[in-house]
Amino acid sequence: MIKEFRDFIARGNVMDMAVGIIIGAAFTAIVTSLVGDIINPIIGLFTGGVDFTNNYFVLSGEVPAGASLEQAREAGAAVFAYGAFLMAVINFLIVAWVVFMLVKGVNKVKDAAAKKEEAKPEAPKGPSEVDLLIEIRDALKNR
Incomplete structure (x- = not known):
């Protein structure tokens, strides 16, 4: 059973998915900062800070x-x-x-x-x- 689990984890699809999730989590912080710290304040200027x-x-x-x-x-x-x-x-x-x-x-x-x-x-x-x-x-x- 351990060998089957190791083979499952070592498959390309699982590793690709894991890398995608990790990169996605890191990318979320960047996009959240971009929206909250840069784009929303600009929109606030045009909408009067609504x-x-x-x-x-x-x-x-x-x-x-x-x-x-x-x-x-x-x-x-x-x-x-x-x-x-x-x-x-x-x-x-x-x-x-x-x-x-x-x-x-x-x-x-x-x-x-x-x-x-x-x-x-x-x-x-x-x-x-x-x-x-x-x-x-x-x-x-x-x-």
Whole structure:
């Protein structure tokens, strides 16, 4: 059973998946920082710093007037936090756009490298095996 497990782990697909997950986790920190530290502040300049996170409806319970979403939750009220959901959707769309642009850039670089390889002139090839056999046959005929 240990040998089967070792063979399973050593397969290329499992190792590729593990590397992908590790790189993906590291990449998540980069994309999150890009969105939170660079893109959202720029969007905030154009929208006047609008943040929907604290928009909610109180379904039941007592909440002081003007309380934030966190304060309402701490008070034990049941809240319909539509603002937090809306901000999560907006952040998802921004992250998806950033990832799309990164993948598009990587694909462009890959395509350029592939075209560069295709453009390399091939070394002249000698006659094929069939051509050589035909020449030998013709040479033997003429003897």
